[in-house]
Amino acid sequence: MDLRYRAAVLGRVLLAALGGYAVAALATGLLALVLPMPRSEAVATATLLSFAVMIAVVVGVFAVRSLGRAALLVGGLALPLGAGLWLVQTLAGTA
Amino acid sequence: MRQGFRQSMAWLHAWSGLVVGWILFAVFVTGTASYYRAEISRWMRPELRTVQADPSQSAERAVAFLKARMPDAAGWYIEFPKPEKPVIGVHWWKSLAGPFHQALLDPETGAPTAARDTKGGDFLYRFHFELSMPPTLGRYLVGACALVLLVALVSGIVTHRRIFADFFTFRRHARSAQRGWLDAHNVAGVLALPFHLMITYTGLVTLAPLYMPWGVQTAYKGDEIRFFTEAGMMPEMPVPVGRPGSLAPIAPIVAAATARIGEAPEGMAIYSPGDARPTVVAIFEEPHGLAHLHPQIAFDGATGAIHGEAGTARAATVTSAVMVGIHEAHFAGPVLRALFFLCGVMGAATVATGLVLWTVARAPKGAQAAGVGLALVQVLNLGTIVGMPAAIAGYFLANRLLPIGLADRAAWEIGSFFGVWGLVAVLGALRPASRRWPEALRLAGALYLAVPVVSALTTGEHLLRDTRFLGFDLAMLALGAGLIVAAHKAGRRHASARDSRRSPGMTGEEALRA
Numbered sequence: 001m002d003l004r005y006r007a008a009v010l011g012r013v014l015l016a017a018l019g020g021y022a023v024a025a026l027a028t029g030l031l032a033l034v035l036p037m038p039r040s041e042a043v044a045t046a047t048l049l050s051f052a053v054m055i056a057v058v059v060g061v062f063a064v065r066s067l068g069r070a071a072l073l074v075g076g077l078a079l080p081l082g083a084g085l086w087l088v089q090t091l092a093g094t095a
Numbered sequence: 096m097r098q099g100f101r102q103s104m105a106w107l108h109a110w111s112g113l114v115v116g117w118i119l120f121a122v123f124v125t126g127t128a129s130y131y132r133a134e135i136s137r138w139m140r141p142e143l144r145t146v147q148a149d150p151s152q153s154a155e156r157a158v159a160f161l162k163a164r165m166p167d168a169a170g171w172y173i174e175f176p177k178p179e180k181p182v183i184g185v186h187w188w189k190s191l192a193g194p195f196h197q198a199l200l201d202p203e204t205g206a207p208t209a210a211r212d213t214k215g216g217d218f219l220y221r222f223h224f225e226l227s228m229p230p231t232l233g234r235y236l237v238g239a240c241a242l243v244l245l246v247a248l249v250s251g252i253v254t255h256r257r258i259f260a261d262f263f264t265f266r267r268h269a270r271s272a273q274r275g276w277l278d279a280h281n282v283a284g285v286l287a288l289p290f291h292l293m294i295t296y297t298g299l300v301t302l303a304p305l306y307m308p309w310g311v312q313t314a315y316k317g318d319e320i321r322f323f324t325e326a327g328m329m330p331e332m333p334v335p336v337g338r339p340g341s342l343a344p345i346a347p348i349v350a351a352a353t354a355r356i357g358e359a360p361e362g363m364a365i366y367s368p369g370d371a372r373p374t375v376v377a378i379f380e381e382p383h384g385l386a387h388l389h390p391q392i393a394f395d396g397a398t399g400a401i402h403g404e405a406g407t408a409r410a411a412t413v414t415s416a417v418m419v420g421i422h423e424a425h426f427a428g429p430v431l432r433a434l435f436f437l438c439g440v441m442g443a444a445t446v447a448t449g450l451v452l453w454t455v456a457r458a459p460k461g462a463q464a465a466g467v468g469l470a471l472v473q474v475l476n477l478g479t480i481v482g483m484p485a486a487i488a489g490y491f492l493a494n495r496l497l498p499i500g501l502a503d504r505a506a507w508e509i510g511s512f513f514g515v516w517g518l519v520a521v522l523g524a525l526r527p528a529s530r531r532w533p534e535a536l537r538l539a540g541a542l543y544l545a546v547p548v549v550s551a552l553t554t555g556e557h558l559l560r561d562t563r564f565l566g567f568d569l570a571m572l573a574l575g576a577g578l579i580v581a582a583h584k585a586g587r588r589h590a591s592a593r594d595s596r597r598s599p600g601m602t603g604e605e606a607l608r609a
Contacts, residue, residue, distance in 0.1 A: 025309045032310030037411070040326035043310035044411035048418075050307045051245065051299045058246050059253075062107045063100050085313070 008067045016061040019074035024054035026081035033088050104250040109453060112247045113472070115240040116450045117479040118226070120443055122237055124483050126223040126294075127439030129216065130424060130432055131570075133179035136215030138567045139494045140182075141554050143210050148176040148202035150359040151346040153183045156205030158345045158365075160198070161187055167369040174362045176202045182210070184362075193230075212504040213494055218512075219487070224302065227509070231305070238299060238306045245295050251284065273455045280448040283441045290438035291445065297422035300415060327406035328416075330393035332366065332374045340371025343399035351401065352377035352392050361389075365396065372397050386413055387420035447480045473528065478520025481535040484578070488542035489515030491571070495546075495553045515542070533586035540578030546571040 031046035032039075057077065061070040128135065137143070157173040165171075165187045174184030183200040199208045225233035284291065299306060304319065315322045323329040342365070353359045360377040367373045373396030378389050391405040408416065420426060424435045454473050459466075493511035497504055519538065523531045547568040551557035558568050 025307065028307055029309040029313040032314040038325075038409065039314050040322055041409050041411040043314050043322060044326060044415050046310040047303050047307050048300060048411065048415055050303075050310075051242070051296060054242065055245050055249055058242075059104070059107075059249055062103050062250075089313070 011067045012061055012070055015070050015074055016058040019061065019078065020054045020057040023057045023074060023077045023081065024050045026078060026085055027053050030081055030085045030088065033085070033092070101254060104253040108247055108250040108254050111243045111250070112449050113453050115243045116446050117475055118236065118240045119244055120446045120450070120479050121226070121483050122223055122240065123439060123443035123446060124487070125219045127436055127443060128487065129220040129223050130436045130439065132216035132220050134216070134567060135219065136217065137179055138564050139213045139215040139491070140210040141556060143181050143208070145178055145181050146176065146202055148181070150175045150353070151349045153202055154345045154349045154363055156200060156202070157183050157185050158342070160200055160205060161185055161368070165189065169367065171365040171368055172362060175359065177361070182208050211494070211499050213508055214505045218490070218509060234302055234305055238302060241295050241299050245299070248291055248295065273452070276448055276452040276455050280445060280452050283444040283448060287438045287441035287445070291442055294422060294442065297418040300418040301422055326412045327408035328388065328412065330376065330391050330405045331403035332376070332393050333372050333395050333402050335367040335370040336372045338371040339369055340373070340397055342368050342373050342396050345375070348375050348394050348399050349377070351394070351399070355392060355401070356390060368396070374402070381420065381425060383426070385420045385426055386416040387423060387425065388413070388416045450476045450480065474520070474524040477523040477531055477535055481523065481539050482516045482519040484574070485519045485539035485542055486512045486516035488539065488546060491546045492542065492549055495549050533582045536578050536582035536585055540575045540582060543571050543575030543578060
């Protein structure tokens with residue numbers, strides 16, 4: 001149980017909690033805008049799914065082999081979701 | 096982190112479970128008790144008797160009281176008397192940020208009720224998701240714990256190689272205590288697994304507007320009211336004009352609402368009552384079924400004319416409302432409600448056995464001394480697992496023993512709840528490890544057994560004279576007897592553990608995988 005192990009555990013906990021929530025929040029925000037249904041239904045559907053998204057990310061962060069891969073997983077999900085959300089909001093703003 | 100998916104999930108299960116276990120145990124116990132919130136509230140106000148009250152008249156009395164109390168409020172809410180709560184509940188607030196004031200009125204006079212001052216079952220209900228903390232902080236904390244519980248459930252399922260076989264496995268007479276605790280944890284966890292998954296996810300959905308507001312944020316620019324209105328959960332409401340005015344008589348509005356739906360509303364909300372354009376909303380009980388969707392009609396409070404009705408909710412909104420409905424189980428009849436209660440007890444038992452298993456699996460072997468961490472977990476385990484139920488018994492006893500006229504009586508009852516909890520935890524920590532469980536369980540059992548006795552002595556009502564509280568008294572006796580039996584078992588286990596040699600221990604992860 002050396003310091004490096006402890007630091008890696010702390011890293012995963014932070015990545016799971018903050019990264020998991022960030023991915024879930026971005027996915028909810030994006031789906032609420034792009035799901036092909038009435039606005040209120042899209043919000044309700046996205047919100048219902050959000051907790052499952054977060055749990056999947058948390059399980060993924062603890063399941064992959066290394067902290068680096070866990071960071072890649074969270075980053076690989078958050079970046080496209082964030083970019084998509086930015087794009088949709090920008091397009092809606094100019095339309 | 097360990098190699099392999101199952102191993103990493105076993106690690107995740109053991110540690111995530113420990114970190115939130117104590118809070119989750121309290122949440123499960125108070126939530127389970129809340130299935131009988133109305134019955135608890137009724138028992139805690141024994142002075143109240145069922146009365147026949149006319150909603151229109153009740154509304155007039157409530158409005159007269161509220162006008163005198165806070166004419167320039169942001170909102171008032173009136174709850175009509177019902178068989179399980181035979182008083183008029185009134186609430187008033189100057190701002191949505193609080194504070195929220197409330198009182199109970201006698202339906203026959205319109206004056207504050209003479210019944211004892213208590214929070215009743217509402218205290219346990221609110222503790223279930225606010226932990227007696229500032230509301231938002233408590234809700235965030237419980238939400239975080241619920242998310243971790245969901246992670247623990249998923250990782251626990253993954254960890255089980257033989258989830259179906261475990262369903263039928265309970266080695267009660269197993270040689271090692273750890274094996275027995277593991278099986279108990281599995282039985283309680285797996286048998287009611289659908290309930291555990293359901294109650295955790297639906298609990299998160301119930302407070303989703305707080306936990307996950309980002310859909311409303313992007314699609315509605317954060318305008319929650321707009322979202323609720325479009326989703327069919329709220330009617331369109333008149334906008335206040337900012338000039339003082341007066342409220343139309345309330346009785347005709349109640350009558351119009353009743354005529355429209357075919358039954359009397361369960362409550363009336365009045366927004367900006369002192370404005371020239373106030374809003375009156377009649378709120379009805381959920382129609383028969385699973386969904387937690389109250390029909391609502393909004394009236395222009397200046398003229399008394401109907402302004403709008405809540406629309407028809409569509410699939411996703413109804414799904415969401417059904418989740419809230421299943422969580423609260425308002426739809427359930429007596430048998431189904433008892434089943435929900437039992438499942439809740441199993442949930443609490445799963446958390447409790449998991450916490451105990453964590454310490455048993457890490458108990459020192461041979462001459463090794465127990466570490467500070469382990470000792471701390473052991474003390475906190477007892478303080479929570481026995482202290483929490485004992486505290487509820489203390490709350491009930493305080494309800495009968497505190498003088499009726501005591502100032503801030505309801506706060507004293509809550510103080511007794513925490514006092515008993517702290518007392519059990521401290522006494523448990525001071526006693527030697529082999530004695531603390533049987534002693535604390537016996538104390539908690541005695542407190543429960545005392546509840547019907549103290550109640551009979553102080554109110555003169557008992558099961559032989561009046562069957563009004565028969566169910567409550569029997570539940571107290573059953574809980575007390577159960578705790579005494581548990582104390583007996585815990586005492587025996589320690590006696591036999593001293594005689595026989597401990598079987599070679601496993602680490603928590605090994606235990607989970609076994």
